[in-house]
Amino acid sequence: QQQVKQSPQSLIVQKGGISIINCAYENTAFDYFPWYQQFPGKGPALLIAIRPDVSEKKEGRFTISFNKSAKQFSLHIMDSQPGDSATYFCAATNTGGFKTIFGAGTRLFVKA
Amino acid sequence: GAVVSQHPSRVICKSGTSVKIECRSLDFQATTMFWYRQFPKQSLMLMATSNEGSKATYEQGVEKDKFLINHASLTLSTLTVTSAHPEDSSFYICSARDMGRPNTGELFFGEGSRLTVL
Numbered sequence: 001q002q003q004v005k006q007s008p009q010s011l012i013v014q015k016g017g018i019s020i021i022n023c024a025y026e027n028t029a030f031d032y033f034p035w036y037q038q039f040p041g042k043g044p045a046l047l048i049a050i051r052p053d054v055s056e057k058k059e060g061r062f063t064i065s066f067n068k069s070a071k072q073f074s075l076h077i078m079d080s081q082p083g084d085s086a087t088y089f090c091a092a093t094n095t096g097g098f099k100t101i102f103g104a105g106t107r108l109f110v111k112a
Numbered sequence: 113g114a115v116v117s118q119h120p121s122r123v124i125c126k127s128g129t130s131v132k133i134e135c136r137s138l139d140f141q142a143t144t145m146f147w148y149r150q151f152p153k154q155s156l157m158l159m160a161t162s163n164e165g166s167k168a169t170y171e172q173g174v175e176k177d178k179f180l181i182n183h184a185s186l187t188l189s190t191l192t193v194t195s196a197h198p199e200d201s202s203f204y205i206c207s208a209r210d211m212g213r214p215n216t217g218e219l220f221f222g223e224g225s226r227l228t229v230l
Contacts, residue, residue, distance in 0.1 A: 032216070
């Protein structure tokens with residue numbers, strides 16, 4: 001129940017294309033769903049996050065779609081750029097608690 | 113934005129020695145910090161939760177005598193890898209929650225520390 005399943009494991013997208021990464025969770029107590037971006041040799045950084053009371057959140061080229069009934073959420077990167085090449089982690093947390101559960105990560109490569 | 117500084121970024125040590133890694137929240141206070149270990153091409157594995165002024169909470173399978181955690185102030189947590197062995201070589205990352213924003217759930221990560229044990 002504490003798992004967050006993320007797919008795909010790796011993704012290759014052409015420059016200008018749309019990158020889509022999916023995650024699913026089981027624990028309905030989670031109330032905060034962030035996406036983190038990590039470049040090689042660096043710590044993760046928050047990219048965008050959503051709460052379950054909204055179905056979509058958009059920040060620039062990045063959009064989270066959230067389906068509460070299906071317990072799924074996804075990250076869409078529009079107009080993908082080579083600089084977006086990184087590893088992306090979805091996560092889920094219960095803000096009343098302390099632990100954040102991370103997905104396995106998706107390695108995105110955007111071809112120029 | 114909130115900044116977490118982690119030091120050193122890279123460290124090489126001999127087998128049997130101890131290594132200390134520092135994690136500092138620069139512009140916010142953190143009663144809770146987290147320590148992770150990350151293997152190549154894998155996700156973050158939570159090792160322990162560091163609580164200011166109290167003992168750390170270790171995840172199952174993590175040796176508390178091997179990985180000593182001290183959270184002496186609201187802005188500093190340290191991880192000491194004792195009697196390091198080559199299998200301890202890894203990328204260690206810390207994160208912190210801003211106690212001024214307890215309900216956001218957002219974690220602020222350090223830049224990570226690459227430990228190589230020879």
